Amino acid sequence: MVSRLDWISHAGRALQGSVRVPGDKSVSHRALMLGALADGISHIRGFLEGEDTRATAAVLQQLGVRIETPAEGERRVHGVGLHGLRGAAQPLDCGNAGTGMRLLAGLLAGQAFASTLVGDESLSKRPMRRVTDPLAMMGAKIDSRDGLPPLQVHGNQALHGIEYTLPVASAQVKSALLLAGLYAHGETTVIEPHPTRDYTERMLAAFGWPIDFEPGRARLSGGHVLRATDVDVPADFSSAAFFLVAASIVPGSKLRLPAVGLNPRRTGLLQALRLMGADIRIENPRKSGGEPVGDLMVRYAPLHGIELPEALVPDMIDEFPVLFVAAAAAKGRTVVRGAAELRVKESDRIASMAAGLRAIGAQIEETPDGAIITGGPLGGGGIESHGDHRIAMSFAVAGLIAGDPIRLNDCSNVATSFPGFLELANSCGFALSAAS
Ligand SMILES: O=C(O)C1=C[C@@H](OP(=O)(O)O)[C@@H](O)[C@H](O)C1
Numbered sequence: 315m316v317s318r319l320d321w322i323s324h325a326g327r328a329l330q331g332s333v334r335v336p337g338d339k340s341v342s343h344r345a346l347m348l349g350a351l352a353d354g355i356s357h358i359r360g361f362l363e364g365e366d367t368r369a370t371a372a373v374l375q376q377l378g379v380r381i382e383t384p385a386e387g388e389r390r391v392h393g394v395g396l397h398g399l400r401g402a403a404q405p406l407d408c409g410n411a412g413t414g415m416r417l418l419a420g421l422l423a424g425q426a427f428a429s430t431l432v433g434d435e436s437l438s439k440r441p442m443r444r445v446t447d448p449l450a451m452m453g454a455k456i457d458s459r460d461g462l463p464p465l466q467v468h469g470n471q472a473l474h475g476i477e478y479t480l481p482v483a484s485a486q487v488k489s490a491l492l493l494a495g496l497y498a499h500g501e502t503t504v505i506e507p508h509p510t511r512d513y514t515e516r517m518l519a520a521f522g523w524p525i526d527f528e529p530g531r532a533r534l535s536g537g538h539v540l541r542a543t544d545v546d547v548p549a550d551f552s553s554a555a556f557f558l559v560a561a562s563i564v565p566g567s568k569l570r571l572p573a574v575g576l577n578p579r580r581t582g583l584l585q586a587l588r589l590m591g592a593d594i595r596i597e598n599p600r601k602s603g604g605e606p607v608g609d610l611m612v613r614y615a616p617l618h619g620i621e622l623p624e625a626l627v628p629d630m631i632d633e634f635p636v637l638f639v640a641a642a643a644a645k646g647r648t649v650v651r652g653a654a655e656l657r658v659k660e661s662d663r664i665a666s667m668a669a670g671l672r673a674i675g676a677q678i679e680e681t682p683d684g685a686i687i688t689g690g691p692l693g694g695g696g697i698e699s700h701g702d703h704r705i706a707m708s709f710a711v712a713g714l715i716a717g718d719p720i721r722l723n724d725c726s727n728v729a730t731s732f733p734g735f736l737e738l739a740n741s742c743g744f745a746l747s748a749a750s
Pocket residue numbers: 339340341413483484485486487489511631632655
């Protein structure tokens with residue numbers, strides 16, 4: 315990560331124009347990993363040039379995979395085949411990426427060599443037992459520091475499939491088990507308490523691996539091959555989310571967000587904002603690379619508070635920080651429950667948002683698994699991102715409607731998921747500047 319960088323967000327003008335947000339982070343990580351394990355060359359277009367996904371590319375290169383960058387936003391992955399990775403002498407640095415580390419733990423568990431997975435300060439505090447426990451049931455040997463990174467993955471070529479019901483809804487855990495399952499004897503079945511994003515399942519099928527899946531359940535067996543496949547990565551809904559909220563709360567705004575991925579397991583925020591009164595339309599719905607995509611047209615609309623249906627939580631798990639900003643700008647009270655997972659993301663997102671919103675005069679009551687937010691006028695002040703990209707970008711949005719500028723302390727992390735955010739935001743009406 316680059317050195318600390320602070321921003322100031324000033325009240326902006328009405329947001330106008332068309333904003334093309336970068337490629338999907340979840341899809342980019344997976345395209346690299348499956349491309350690496352496939353036979354042949356896979357071309358990825360729309361690849362997210364973020365620090366998280368570049369870290370995954372660098373790890374795979376350390377494991378002997380040739381990855382070329384023919385142009386920005388593109389990668390050509392020279393697959394080495396399922397058994398073609400070779401061990402790396404040095405630790406494998408996943409940077410800030412929970413997705414990278416958890417999926418790689420599964421992918422590396424069945425190799426003939428040992429690996430060490432490390433991460434930055436934030437990732438080093440994130441719980442890993444959720445993957446190491448079920449992987450151990452498959453025969454994996456992984457040591458951690460009391461359930462935290464670094465992970466020493468010893469590699470065991472005698473993994474066996476299991477049937478596992480996830481205790482928490484997590485696409486990362488599901489994906490880690492499915493990737494380990496590629497190397498396991500017998501069948502691996504993952505059952506989810508609530509369906510989560512199914513990119514791993516869809517992409518395995520696209521790479522020719524036999525897999526049965528339906529919302530909430532996925533099953534595959536080891537012993538097949540992956541065939542190289544080109545991947546078109548849609549624009550990341552989680553990045554579009556900042557603009558959906560921004561245009562909804564700044565009077566006079568009208569924004570177009572082209573070619574955004576609309577996988578139903580990702581669009582909970584769209585439903586939540588519509589329940590709050592937002593005016594968001596999907597135009598030109600179509601398929602791209604097997605995924606539903608569409609152009610989002612969002613116009614300003616006065617929002618009101620809601621009791622957020624708990625069933626939406628997994629479908630908008632990364633969008634809560636910016637939903638909290640929408641709630642602080644809305645009329646009345648918004649209640650969020652059933653979202654305790656927010657406490658184990660890049661920061662404790664309930665605590666980070668509560669501290670930041672209070673610092674700019676909003677009313678928020680933290681609960682163990684959510685928050686109660688009462689809308690009202692926002693003032694200026696200084697907020698901490700706690701090294702968390704989504705907190706920083708959410709308060710950049712809040713700055714658009716605050717009475718005074720908001721100083722966002724430590725925004726370097728934005729580059730993990732959204733390189734170029736400041737320039738793109740300013741191009742449509744934000745007034746963000748680097749603080750001296
Ligand atoms: O599988 C994925 O790509 C992701 C799954 C989610 O994490 P959990 O699996 O921990 O819910 C999400 O928060 C993360 O940004 C990306």
